[in-house]
Amino acid sequence: xxxxxxxxxxxxxxxxxxxxxxxxxxxxxxxxxxxxxxxxxxxxxxxxxxxxxxxxxxxxxxxxxxxxxxxxxxxxxxxxxxxxxxxxxxxxxxxxxxxxxxxxxxxxxxxxxxxxxxxxxxxxxxxxxxxxxxxxxxxxxxxxxxxxxxxxxxxxxxxxxxxxxxxxxxxxxxxxxxxxxxxxxxxxxxxxxxxxxxxxxxxxxxxxxxxxxxxxxxxxxxxxxxxxxxxxxxxxxxxxxxxxxxxxxxxxxxxxxxxxxxxxxxxxxxxxxxxxxxxxxxxxxxxxxxxxxxxxxxxxxxxxxxxxxxxxxxxxxxxxxxxxxxxxxxxxxxxxxxxxxxxxxxxxxxxxxxxxxxxxxxxxxxxxxxxxxxxxxxxxxxxxxxxxxxxxxxxxxxxxxxxxxxxxxxxxxxxxxxxxxxxxxxxxxxxxxxxxxxxxxxxxxxxxxxxxxxxxxxxxxxxxxxxxxxxxxxxxxxxxxxxxxxxxxxxxxxxxxxxxxxxxxxxxxxxxxxxxxxxxxxxxxxxxxxxxxxxxxxxxxxxxxxxxxxxxxxxxxxxxxxxxxxxxxxxxxxxxxxxxxxxxxxxxxxxxxxxxxxx
Amino acid sequence: xxxxxxxxxxxxxxxxxxxxxxxxxxxxxxxxxxxxxxxxxxxxxxxxxxxxxxxxxxxxxxxxxxxxxxxxxxxxxxxxxxxxxxxxxxxxxxxxxxxxxxxxxxxxxxxxxxxxxxxxxxxxxxxxxxxxxxxxxxxxxxxxxxxxxxxxxxxxxxxxxxxxxxxxxxxxxxxxxxxxxxxxxxxxxxxxxxxxxxxxxxxxxxxxxxxxxxxxxxxxxxxxxxxxxxxxxxxxxxxxxxxxxxxxxxxxxxxxxxxxxxxxxxxxxxxxxxxxxxxxxxxxx
Numbered sequence: 001x002x003x004x005x006x007x008x009x010x011x012x013x014x015x016x017x018x019x020x021x022x023x024x025x026x027x028x029x030x031x032x033x034x035x036x037x038x039x040x041x042x043x044x045x046x047x048x049x050x051x052x053x054x055x056x057x058x059x060x061x062x063x064x065x066x067x068x069x070x071x072x073x074x075x076x077x078x079x080x081x082x083x084x085x086x087x088x089x090x091x092x093x094x095x096x097x098x099x100x101x102x103x104x105x106x107x108x109x110x111x112x113x114x115x116x117x118x119x120x121x122x123x124x125x126x127x128x129x130x131x132x133x134x135x136x137x138x139x140x141x142x143x144x145x146x147x148x149x150x151x152x153x154x155x156x157x158x159x160x161x162x163x164x165x166x167x168x169x170x171x172x173x174x175x176x177x178x179x180x181x182x183x184x185x186x187x188x189x190x191x192x193x194x195x196x197x198x199x200x201x202x203x204x205x206x207x208x209x210x211x212x213x214x215x216x217x218x219x220x221x222x223x224x225x226x227x228x229x230x231x232x233x234x235x236x237x238x239x240x241x242x243x244x245x246x247x248x249x250x251x252x253x254x255x256x257x258x259x260x261x262x263x264x265x266x267x268x269x270x271x272x273x274x275x276x277x278x279x280x281x282x283x284x285x286x287x288x289x290x291x292x293x294x295x296x297x298x299x300x301x302x303x304x305x306x307x308x309x310x311x312x313x314x315x316x317x318x319x320x321x322x323x324x325x326x327x328x329x330x331x332x333x334x335x336x337x338x339x340x341x342x343x344x345x346x347x348x349x350x351x352x353x354x355x356x357x358x359x360x361x362x363x364x365x366x367x368x369x370x371x372x373x374x375x376x377x378x379x380x381x382x383x384x385x386x387x388x389x390x391x392x393x394x395x396x397x398x399x400x401x402x403x404x405x406x407x408x409x410x411x412x413x414x415x416x417x418x419x420x421x422x423x424x425x426x427x428x429x430x431x432x433x434x435x436x437x438x439x440x441x442x443x444x445x446x447x448x449x450x451x452x453x454x455x456x457x458x459x460x461x462x463x464x465x466x467x468x469x470x471x472x473x474x475x476x477x478x479x480x481x482x483x484x485x486x487x488x489x490x491x492x493x494x495x496x497x498x499x500x501x502x503x504x505x506x507x508x509x510x511x512x513x514x515x516x517x518x519x520x521x522x523x524x525x526x527x528x529x530x531x532x533x534x535x536x537x538x539x540x541x542x543x544x545x546x547x548x549x550x551x552x553x554x555x556x557x558x559x560x561x562x563x564x565x566x567x568x569x570x571x572x573x574x575x576x577x578x579x580x581x582x583x584x585x586x587x588x589x590x591x592x593x594x595x596x597x598x599x
Numbered sequence: 600x601x602x603x604x605x606x607x608x609x610x611x612x613x614x615x616x617x618x619x620x621x622x623x624x625x626x627x628x629x630x631x632x633x634x635x636x637x638x639x640x641x642x643x644x645x646x647x648x649x650x651x652x653x654x655x656x657x658x659x660x661x662x663x664x665x666x667x668x669x670x671x672x673x674x675x676x677x678x679x680x681x682x683x684x685x686x687x688x689x690x691x692x693x694x695x696x697x698x699x700x701x702x703x704x705x706x707x708x709x710x711x712x713x714x715x716x717x718x719x720x721x722x723x724x725x726x727x728x729x730x731x732x733x734x735x736x737x738x739x740x741x742x743x744x745x746x747x748x749x750x751x752x753x754x755x756x757x758x759x760x761x762x763x764x765x766x767x768x769x770x771x772x773x774x775x776x777x778x779x780x781x782x783x784x785x786x787x788x789x790x791x792x793x794x795x796x797x798x799x800x801x802x803x804x805x806x807x808x809x810x811x812x813x814x815x816x817x818x819x820x821x822x823x824x825x826x827x828x829x830x831x832x833x834x835x836x837x838x839x840x841x842x843x844x845x846x847x848x849x850x851x852x853x854x855x856x857x858x859x860x861x862x863x864x865x866x867x868x869x870x871x872x873x874x875x876x877x878x879x880x881x882x883x884x
Contacts, residue, residue, distance in 0.1 A: 055695055106878055112639055112695060116828055117877050120870040123825050127867040137863070239821055243702055250699055281710045288706030295700050296690045 001178035001456075006171055013167040020156030029155035033227065035268045036162035037220055041241070042248040042260035043169040044216030047176055048209040049246075050254030053189035054110070058099070058118025060241040061125045062214040064233075065092040066221025068129055071231045074145040082148060085222045092218025093211045095125075100210040104203055110192070119242065126237035139232035147226060158227045165223060166261070169216050173257035176212070180456060183445050185209055186255075190434035197396050199420035199449030199499065247287070251294045253301025255436065262302050343373035347534050348393070348424075348503055353402035353412070354558075355388050362388040364558040365402065370503065375525065375535045377549030377566065381578055384555040386538040387429060390505045394426040395419040406503070423451040425501035427492035429508040429538075433480035439491055440476040443467060443498045450499020463498060470494040470524070485512055497528060504528065506537040510544050522547050542570075554578070603858050606736050611858040612851050617743035617812075619830075619850020623843030624750040624805045625823060626831040627757065628798035634837020635774035636791055636798075637694045638687055641824070642701035643802050645708030646676055648820050650806025652712055655723045655815060665725055665807055666745075672803040680799020681792050688791070705820065713817040723810045742811035749808055750843055753801060757839040770794055774837060825866070826853075829873040848872075 020029065041063060049056045066088035073079040073087065099121060103114065129135045150157045176182045184205045187195035196202045225231050244267070245260070252263025267287065274283025298305050348370040355363040363385045370376050378386045392399045395416030404412040411419050425446070433442050440463050447459035447466075454462055467473045470490040475483060483491060489509050496504050506525070510518050522544050529535050539545050545552065545566060552569050554562040556578040562569045569575055603611075629643045650672050654665045683704070692700055730741035761767035773780040773787040781787050809815075827842075830849055834841025849869040856868050 102878060112633075112698070113832070113877060115695070115698075116832060117874060119825065120829065120873045120877075123866050123870045124874065127864060127870075131861065131863050239824065246699065247702075250696075281714055285707045285710035288703035288710070291703035291706070292700050295692065295696050295703075296686070299693075299696060 001175060005174060009167060009170055009174070013163055016163055017160060020151035020153065020159060023152075026153055026155040029153070029159040031268075031272055033155065033159045033162050034272075035265055036159070036166040037224060037227075038244070038248060038264035038268050039166040039261045040162065040169045040216055040220040042245045042252070042264040043166070043173050043257070044213045044220070045242075045245040046249045046254055046257075046260040047173055047216075048185075048206070048213040050249055050260065051177065051182060051185035051189065052206060052209055054206065055112075055115045055246065056118045056210075056213075057115045057239075057242040057246070058121050059217055059245050060237050060239070061118070061122040062092040062096055062217040063221040063224075063241055064122070064125065064129070064236040065095050065214075066218030067225040067231055067236045068134055068140075068221075069218070070222035070225040071140045071142055072134060074226065075140050075142055080148070081145060081226055085219055088222030089215040089219040092221065093215040096210045096214030097207060100207045104206050104210075119239070122237055122239075122242070126233045129237070130233040135231075135233055139230055142226055142229045142231070145226060145229075158223065161223050162220075165216070165219050168219075170257065170261060172212060172216070173260075176209070177257045178456070180448055181205055181208060183441070183448060183456065186437060187434050187445050187449075190436050191432050193396065194428070194432040194434070195445075195449075196416045197394050197420060197426065198446055198495070199417045199451070199453075200445075201415075201417045203415075247291050249301075251291070251301060253303035253305070255300070256303045256307070259301050259303040266302070344371050346370070347372040347407060349405045350389070350393060351403045351405070353389065353392055353404060354400050355385075355392050355397065356400050361558050363392065363399075366555065366558070366560050368553055368560065368563075370534060370536055371551075372502075372534055373529070373532070374550045375529050375537070375548050377545045377552035378536055378538045378555070379540075379545065379552055380555035380561070383557075384578075385558040386555055387507055388558075389555070390426060390507050390536070390538060393419075394424060394505055396426075417449070420450055420499065421453065423502040424505065425450055425496040425499040425503075426505040427489075427496050427507055427509055429511065431480075431485075431488040431492045433488060433491055433495075435480050438477050438479060439472055439483070440464065440467060442480065442491060443494045446495040447498040447500075450501060452498065452500035459498075463494075466494040466498045469497070471520075486517055489513070493524070497533070501533060503534045503536065506535065506539075508538050508540065510539055510541045518544055546570075608855065608858055610737055611854040613737055613739070614743070615851035615854025616847055617740075617747055617850070618854070619847035620747040620750040620843065621805065621808060621846070622823075622827050622830045622850055623834075623846030624746065624753060624808060625802070626827045626834065626842030626846055627750075627754060627839060628801035628805070629827060630831040630834060630836055630838065630842045631757070631794065632798040633831065634835075635770060635794055636684070637697070637774075638684065638701070638795070639694060639698040640683075640701045640798070641698060642683065642704040642708065643798070644820050644823055644827070645705040646679065646799050646802035647806040647809060647823070648712060648815065648817070649708055650676060650803035651723075651810035651813075651815050652716055652721070652806075653803075654807045654810045655721055656716075658723055658725070665723060665810060669804065669807055672807060673800045676803035677796035677800040680802075681796040683799070684792060684795030688788075709817045709820055712820075716815075716817070718817055720814045720816045722814045725811055728811065740812070742808075745811065746808040749804060753804065754839055754843045757797075761839055766790070771837075826869050829869040833873060833876055 019032070041059065045056065045059050048054055069088040069091050070081070070084040073084040074081055103117060130137060147154055147157055150160050184195065184200040187198070187200050188202050188205065192202055248263035248267050249260040250263070251266060252261065253259030270287060270290065271283050274280060274286065346369050350366060350368045352365045352367055353363055354361070354365050366385065366389060368389070378389065380386050391397050393404055395414065399412050402412065403410060406422060406424060409422065411422060434445065437445065440460065443463035443466050444459040447454045447462045448456060452462070464473070464476065467476050470493055472487060472490055472494060475487060480488060480491060493506070493509060496506070510521055513521060518541060525535060525537070525548055537548070549566045551564065552566045553560065554569060554575050561578055562572055562575050625643070625647055629640060632638045632640045632643065653672055654668045657663055657668045657671070658665050687697055687700065725742065727741055732739040732741070732744070761771060769780065769785045770790050772783070773785050773790055777787050826849060830842050830846040833849070834843070834845035849872065852868045852872070853865045857865050
């Protein structure tokens with residue numbers, strides 16, 4: 001975060017605050033008020049919906065809560081107008097938190113389902129307000145409510161209030177974007193499950209973002225109630241509020257704090273240009289056409305498009321060979337420095353762990369110990385439960401039964417982000433990078449949210465080290481889509497290591513690599529262990545298993561089949577028949593080392 | 600609040616059944632487009648009203664029976680639906696962005712309707728519009744009865760096609776996994792065009808039914824959005840039968856709420872049902 005940006009914003013607001021002294025016709029102030037009003041609403045919407053991708057259509061509900069709070073308190077309880085504003089913001093935030101506390105617990109309510117659910121909440125709230133003494137039907141008249149004289153004229157006062165609100169909204173949006181919260185929200189946007197497993201407290205972050213978003217919308221509503229001076233449920237809770245803020249934000253760009261403000265200015269200006277004279281209809285049609293054109297031709301929005309032209313994306317060229325990991329030492333302090341332990345003692349103990357999916361038993365009671373400082377190979381034919389075990393240990397899915405102890409603490413029932421924070425990191429078999437974050441930011445996010453828990457600036461420096469370690473330094477500013485499979489696998493690895501875990505779980509990092517690349521990777525894994533991180537890896541590439549593993553564990557049909565030194569275990573008849581089928585036990589897999597085990 | 604008579608309740612439930620069948624008919628195309636094409640088509644409501652106004656205009660200027668206007672409206676909207684789908688595929692618009700693009704289109708349709716027919720209420724004067732049958736103590740108006748039959752016919756025709764024919768199976772396969780379906784020889788482009796056209800044609804049909812028993816105004820387009828979306832989501836995305844069943848449940852419970860309390864409480868029923876369903880059984884959707 002750059003304090004100069006905040007200073008520029010505040011200075012700009014300071015200059016704009018002088019406008020009422022110019023004595024311009026009041027209607028200019030009303031136009032400017034509307035621009036600022038929509039800037040608050042669109043920017044507030046963006047803090048949850050733009051950053052985290054949870055498109056809300058419930059903004060009318062939070063805005064309406066603010067409107068009715070101020071309207072009722074001033075008209076029916078004679079509160080002074082300004083005193084109602086904090087209450088308006090607070091009640092809107094409370095509504096949002098109550099809603100989020102329920103909705104965010106339901107995993108599948110994402111995307112368009114979340115959008116429609118929040119819209120439904122708006123209609124329910126409108127019906128309740130309409131039918132209870134809050135409104136009761138006829139609407140609330142506020143023309144008699146005294147307005148404090150902040151500026152020489154009444155429109156000037158509203159202008160200044162909205163200016164203060166818009167400035168606050170922009171500063172908050174900027175601060176959030178460049179904070180830990182913002183990085184977490186962007187990670188949630190791209191892959192919520194992977195973000196949680198990496199250590200992002202997804203539930204809490206969504207709730208905080210929703211509360212901020214609602215509070216600002218409630219504030220805008222409180223000011224607006226007195227500005228329009230007559231409020232009805234039909235106007236306040238109409239579908240046009242959420243649709244307009246979505247339109248403004250998408251037009252301006254949802255991945256940038258300034259995007260919604262730009263969109264709000266353009267759309268309000270456009271609507272105004274057409275309401276002058278008798279062109280309201282043409283205005284409506286033009287707004288529709290602008291929306292269509294902007295999504296078809298500029299799906300990322302105006303602001304990102306302008307920024308991209310100013311600073312062209314780093315060329316996605318570079319020879320594929322340039323990405324071979326170089327032999328740098330493992331950077332940073334020894335990862336396990338914080339919690340020293342004796343090599344060889346039990347680091348992780350999974351006891352009788354079971355996991356079933358709709359009746360299919362993927363793991364049926366497995367007992368595995370991981371010793372500090374070892375490289376443990378996890379083997380077994382396809383469907384034997386290896387990946388499920390990794391998923392259960394990392395908290396990707398909870399175990400159906402059993403216990404997992406890590407450094408003596410029970411972790412099986414912890415949410416995934418707490419498991420990550422306590423010192424376990426993992427890679428995914430199919431890489432799951434955050435596709436809208438640069439390669440560097442992907443790794444920096446892991447350094448911020450994993451057990452390293454570094455502050456943002458330090459995390460970015462740390463990310464540079466790990467990218468060099470994984471041979472991705474040249475690609476630091478590229479997007480993950482520009483990487484090939486091999487590079488994406490190493491990005492996964494860099495991300496897991498940047499968390500500075502004491503235990504790293506590698507799920508088939510070698511799969512799909514060619515022999516030379518495998519040799520590099522094997523050397524890399526050794527260096528990880530030598531730096532003090534314990535490694536568990538799932539692998540089919542026998543040559544790598546034999547070269548790396550101190551011990552191996554073989555699973556079959558969700559049960560532990562064998563455990564021990566690699567060469568010895570792989571010669572056991574039950575292991576050979578699990579891999580190669582009965583009767584095929586003549587050729588141990590070892591003797592054909594260049595090939596992956598079948599299955 | 601006084602408890603209404605059994606007769607009034609029965610009449611309310613009946614009118615709820617009729618309006619619910621219209622929810623279902625509008626929701627049919629919307630849900631198929633959402634579930635099978637991943638296009639959340641807000642312009643569906645614009646199409647419905649476009650169809651209604653065209654039926655109104657043809658009837659007003661030539662006196663042709665509104666049901667016969669379907670001969671024009673169905674092919675016209677079929678083409679419109681295909682054109683919209685062509686644009687959405689050409690620009691590879693994401694599911695959420697289709698919502699915004701089609702909202703823009705709805706605003707244009709609304710403005711066009713208002714420019715041509717003004718913002719005033721219009722009413723199609725159908726010569727059989729006042730025909731009512733008597734069923735015991737209850738009145739059954741003909742226009743609503745037609746809507747119910749059309750909704751049932753359209754729903755079961757689509758159910759039959761999607762369940763029973765190779766064409767329908769190919770469509771469902773393509774919706775589940777387009778690349779794999781393509782590998783098995785499913786021409787996904789052509790099928791989705793066909794489906795998009797069908798959905799829009801269904802909007803036109805729903806519009807004609809709407810014009811038989813409702814007054815028309817451009818601002819009314821948005822009045823249907825919430826409740827029909829509720830019906831579609833409760834019924835299940837991409838299901839042909841779901842929207843009709845859910846629409847009727849919503850329609851009847853709304854009508855009963857209106858009869859027992861006040862009309863202004865009606866919206867709470869569908870949306871509370873929807874919220875509860877989303878939270879309790881999200882996997883259903």
